[in-house]
Amino acid sequence: MRRQRAIDVLVIGGxxxxxxxxxxxxxxxxxxxxVLERExxxxxxPRHCHHRGFGRWGVTGPQYADRLVEAALGAGVAVxxxxxxxxWAGALVVDTTGPxxxxxxxxxxxxxxxxxxxxxxAARLVPGTxxxxxxxxxxLQQAVHLHHQRIGTRAVVVGAEPVSYAAxxxxxxxxxxxxxxxxxxxxxxxxxxxxxxxxxxxxxPLLTGTTIVxxxxxGRLSGVRLRHADGRPGAIACDTVVFTGDxxxxxxxxxxxxxxxxxxxxxxxxxxxxxxAARGVFAVGxxxxxxxxxxxxxxxxxxxxVAVRRHLEGADWPASAGLPVEAVAPLRWVAPNRLVPGxxxxxxxxxxxxxxxxxxxxxxxxxxxxxxxxxxxxxxRVLANGSLHLSGAWVGLVDAAGGAVRIGLG
Amino acid sequence: MTLTSKGPxxxxxxxxxxxxxxxxxxxxxxxxxAHHRLRVALVEASGDVGDGTSKANTAILHTGFxxxxxxxxxxxxxxxxxxxxxxxxxxxxxxxxxxALLVAWDDEQLAALPGLLDKARxxxxxxARIIDADEVWAREPHLGPGALGALDVPGESIICxxxxxxxxxxxxxxxxxxxxxxxRVKKGNWVEYPAGGCRELATSRGVLRTRYLINAxxxxxxxxxxxxxxxxxxxxxxxxxxxIVFDKLARDLxxxxxxxxxxxxxxxxxxxxxxxxNVLLGPTAEELDDKTGTGTTADGLDTLRAxxxxxxxxxxxxxxxxxxxxxxxxxxHDDYQIHASPDERWITVGGIRSTGLTASMAIAAYVVDLLxxxxxxxxxLTHAGDLDPVRMPNLGExxxxxxxxxxxxxxxxxxxxxxxxxxxxxxxxxxxxxxSTVPPGSLDxxxxxxxxxxxxxxxxxxxxxxxxxxxxxxxxxxAR
Numbered sequence: 022m023r024r025q026r027a028i029d030v031l032v033i034g035g036x037x038x039x040x041x042x043x044x045x046x047x048x049x050x051x052x053x054x055x056v057l058e059r060e061x062x063x064x065x066x067p068r069h070c071h072h073r074g075f076g077r078w079g080v081t082g083p084q085y086a087d088r089l090v091e092a093a094l095g096a097g098v099a100v101x102x103x104x105x106x107x108x109w110a111g112a113l114v115v116d117t118t119g120p121x122x123x124x125x126x127x128x129x130x131x132x133x134x135x136x137x138x139x140x141x142x143a144a145r146l147v148p149g150t151x152x153x154x155x156x157x158x159x160x161l162q163q164a165v166h167l168h169h170q171r172i173g174t175r176a177v178v179v180g181a182e183p184v185s186y187a188a189x190x191x192x193x194x195x196x197x198x199x200x201x202x203x204x205x206x207x208x209x210x211x212x213x214x215x216x217x218x219x220x221x222x223x224x225x226p227l228l229t230g231t232t233i234v235x236x237x238x239x240g241r242l243s244g245v246r247l248r249h250a251d252g253r254p255g256a257i258a259c260d261t262v263v264f265t266g267d268x269x270x271x272x273x274x275x276x277x278x279x280x281x282x283x284x285x286x287x288x289x290x291x292x293x294x295x296x297x298a299a300r301g302v303f304a305v306g307x308x309x310x311x312x313x314x315x316x317x318x319x320x321x322x323x324x325x326x327v328a329v330r331r332h333l334e335g336a337d338w339p340a341s342a343g344l345p346v347e348a349v350a351p352l353r354w355v356a357p358n359r360l361v362p363g364x365x366x367x368x369x370x371x372x373x374x375x376x377x378x379x380x381x382x383x384x385x386x387x388x389x390x391x392x393x394x395x396x397x398x399x400x401x402r403v404l405a406n407g408s409l410h411l412s413g414a415w416v417g418l419v420d421a422a423g424g425a426v427r428i429g430l431g
Numbered sequence: 432m433t434l435t436s437k438g439p440x441x442x443x444x445x446x447x448x449x450x451x452x453x454x455x456x457x458x459x460x461x462x463x464x465a466h467h468r469l470r471v472a473l474v475e476a477s478g479d480v481g482d483g484t485s486k487a488n489t490a491i492l493h494t495g496f497x498x499x500x501x502x503x504x505x506x507x508x509x510x511x512x513x514x515x516x517x518x519x520x521x522x523x524x525x526x527x528x529x530x531a532l533l534v535a536w537d538d539e540q541l542a543a544l545p546g547l548l549d550k551a552r553x554x555x556x557x558x559a560r561i562i563d564a565d566e567v568w569a570r571e572p573h574l575g576p577g578a579l580g581a582l583d584v585p586g587e588s589i590i591c592x593x594x595x596x597x598x599x600x601x602x603x604x605x606x607x608x609x610x611x612x613x614x615r616v617k618k619g620n621w622v623e624y625p626a627g628g629c630r631e632l633a634t635s636r637g638v639l640r641t642r643y644l645i646n647a648x649x650x651x652x653x654x655x656x657x658x659x660x661x662x663x664x665x666x667x668x669x670x671x672x673x674x675i676v677f678d679k680l681a682r683d684l685x686x687x688x689x690x691x692x693x694x695x696x697x698x699x700x701x702x703x704x705x706x707x708x709n710v711l712l713g714p715t716a717e718e719l720d721d722k723t724g725t726g727t728t729a730d731g732l733d734t735l736r737a738x739x740x741x742x743x744x745x746x747x748x749x750x751x752x753x754x755x756x757x758x759x760x761x762x763x764h765d766d767y768q769i770h771a772s773p774d775e776r777w778i779t780v781g782g783i784r785s786t787g788l789t790a791s792m793a794i795a796a797y798v799v800d801l802l803x804x805x806x807x808x809x810x811x812l813t814h815a816g817d818l819d820p821v822r823m824p825n826l827g828e829x830x831x832x833x834x835x836x837x838x839x840x841x842x843x844x845x846x847x848x849x850x851x852x853x854x855x856x857x858x859x860x861x862x863x864x865x866x867s868t869v870p871p872g873s874l875d876x877x878x879x880x881x882x883x884x885x886x887x888x889x890x891x892x893x894x895x896x897x898x899x900x901x902x903x904x905x906x907x908x909x910a911r
Binding site: 022023059060103105107118119120121122123138139140141142143144146148149150151153156157159160163164167168170234235236239269273276 | 679680723725726727728729731732750751752753754755834835837840841844845847848849852853855873874875887888889890891892894895896898899902
């Protein structure tokens with residue numbers, strides 16, 4: 022038997038985006054607002070990121086997570102930890118499992134804030150044996166910071182993105198020697214100072230243009246085989262390897278609810294008000310764009326709250342999915358990726374784009390059917406896999422009958 | 432109940448020792464357990480049961496429709512299918528009777544279907560029939576273009592291979608069989624010592640005394656025959672099968688086991704649902720020299736993806752959950768190699784290929800009959816008693832799992848605490864596995880008992896928490 026309940030807003034996922042959305046909704050009197058968090062503690066990924074730099078004051082991840090939770094609780098949000106959303110029993114009806122039993126919760130609005138995760142070794146199709154000692158950063162950080170587990174003695178980190186350097190820090194904290202950072206890219210995807218600090222200060226070599234072609238070892242990892250860009254083979258002896266980055270949206274619940282995804286982001290397709298194509302279902306945070314920093318996710322959550330509140334107050338849900346917004350190579354994807362003509366994005370929301378190549382002071386060009394709607398110069402260098410932001414000031418110029426809107430480089 | 436994983440072995444002699452706790456060895460040990468007066472040992476080189484070939488197969492409960500008619504394999508698969516289907520229903524081993532379609536993609540394959548239909552009839556399997564392309568499409572709407580027809584084999588099922596081996600081993604241990612893990616049989620002399628029918632076996636954990644030996648060492652069956660008897664009737668050539676497991680969100684793409692049509696050019700690969708709700712693509716078939724060569728290769732995975740794209744194009748857009756490789760114990764013969772050497776007090780159970788899971792219970796019964804003949808009055812194998820039934824934890828998606836059961840959660844909130852989110856494995860299930868009759872010796876063993884860490888994130892979310900539970904219970908000594 023499932024206990025049945027009805028509430029106003031059900032937020033699924035108690036990370037920065039979900040907590041920020043719920044907190045703001047509760048503060049503005051949106052009724053009963055509940056956050057479901059399947060882990061034992063709310064706060065999301067920052068819970069196990071012990072480095073500083075979170076939020077406006079640059080606190081540690083756990084401190085930031087605590088503040089988000091306190092703020093939500095203070096606003097009157099019911100934060101329910103250890104409770105998993107396991108599926109849908111209707112358009113806005115969610116089934117849950119928790120230690121207190123099974124429930125069926127009906128809400129007037131559902132906000133998907135399920136976040137993102139790193140693609141593990143198998144999904145990257147890295148051949149070889151299946152030994153112990155193979156991690157993602159997420160597992161490593163939890164093992165080191167939450168459970169104080171023994172990791173190993175010598176590690177290779179796959180990737181040279183910000184999260185890779187966070188993995189490096191977690192390994193050092195656990196007393197693990199780092200043999201190398203290995204990336205297929207031609208340069209690290211962090212600022213020069215951070216890369217230099219690891220390479221020179223910590224004496225961790227960075228192998229660029231290098232692919233892990235095989236994991237070795239039975240029982241426990243004994244090493245990795247490499248291939249360099251020029252075809253030279255190589256090998257590193259290690260008992261630990263950490264696959265970092267390559268984030269994918271955690272979109273199971275969205276798909277189980279038949280919420281259409283965007284082919285670029287692989288997260289739910291949303292418009293400028295974070296509405297999915299399923300009436301009453303919103304999506305926010307890194308499930309839309311794997312991944313942005315916690316603060317960006319929280320900011321988006323707060324922005325989405327405005328749209329959720331409008332919906333609760335009876336605003337119309339767009340009858341059609343709106344116009345597609347598409348990224349043109351080398352831009353990989355854009356979020357939001359739908360657009361309701363004439364409706365500007367909610368305050369605080371903006372278009373986020375991801376580039377596949379390093380760009381130097383790029384000009385973003387918004388077009389519709391060959392007509393230029395907007396030009397904007399980004400006055401900086403954007404590294405490969407880096408993010409670009411674009412305001413929605415041009416949305417009023419979109420022709421409802423003009424077809425897809427494209428965002429590319431000028 | 433006796434299960435050991437370290438230290439010296441009991442000095443009192445066993446009547447029968449089964450070497451190899453894979454699906455076949457465990458089934459034989461279970462069969463022997465019904466003979467309550469026998470002292471039986473099941474010894475395993477690895478730290479867990481079902482840790483070799485048995486853990487990495489295609490997880491299909493075969494009808495045996497395509498076996499060589501008249502062969503021992505054909506007979507044992509047919510009998511074994513019936514026995515295991517009934518045992519699975521009683522023991523809680525998940526089985527889904529999804530049926531199979533052998534899809535023909537070219538004229539040669541289409542032309543091979545009538546021959547396969549005849550073969551099925553030759554194996555007394557009469558439910559198979561040939562269907563046309565339209566019916567194939569109607570029943571598998573996501574199939575790639577080009578299917579010309581299929582052989583419909585409605586009796587083929589999918590099964591959980593891990594639970595099967597574990598159920599046998601659990602029932603054997605509860606029935607009095609001594610299970611000794613981390614116990615590798617070493618080269619030595621297989622001679623009577625002292626006189627009186629008892630022989631000594633050198634193992635990595637010291638001497639083991641036994642009167643009869645059943646060699647069910649899987650890939651190493653030939654080596655064991657060679658090393659102890661000094662002769663072998665066959666050679667095992669490991670045949671590697673690499674497989675890709677796709678995410679649960681791909682499950683709706685396929686309804687049946689899509690088997691390849693075997694032709695002169697090879698067996699091809701299959702696409703099959705799993706009882707865990709995933710989709711399997713594979714296997715490759717590579718003859719190796721290395722009996723430990725269970726690694727995957729870039730070529731193997733590329734080949735599978737190319738073939739999978741043709742069979743079920745949308746599958747390739749889904750996330751991969753895991754990849755693995757298993758080694759089939761192929762020999763130069765076309766049939767199982769089960770031989771008794773009464774003078775040597777020895778039975779060899781070799782060449783058990785991918786059908787071994789299906790045939791396991793029938794193999795066990797056959798082997799115990801051989802043993803009875805070989806031993807004569809020396810071992811009393813005439814009266815088999817009853818074994819206490821086992822009820823295994825359900826790992827299958829087609830049956831209620833603990834996280835879905837309000838009744839279970841009401842009795843113990845641990846069944847409402849999901850630890851592994853992708854596979855929805857609860858703290859209660861992990862605890863139960865860790866204190867079970869045959870507990871896991873590693874995180875991989877825990878995964879095979881619960882599915883924990885086996886999902887799309889491969890431990891990103893739950894890995895550290897699952898290890899915490901594993902280490903915690905291990906230290907408290909609850910298991911061993």
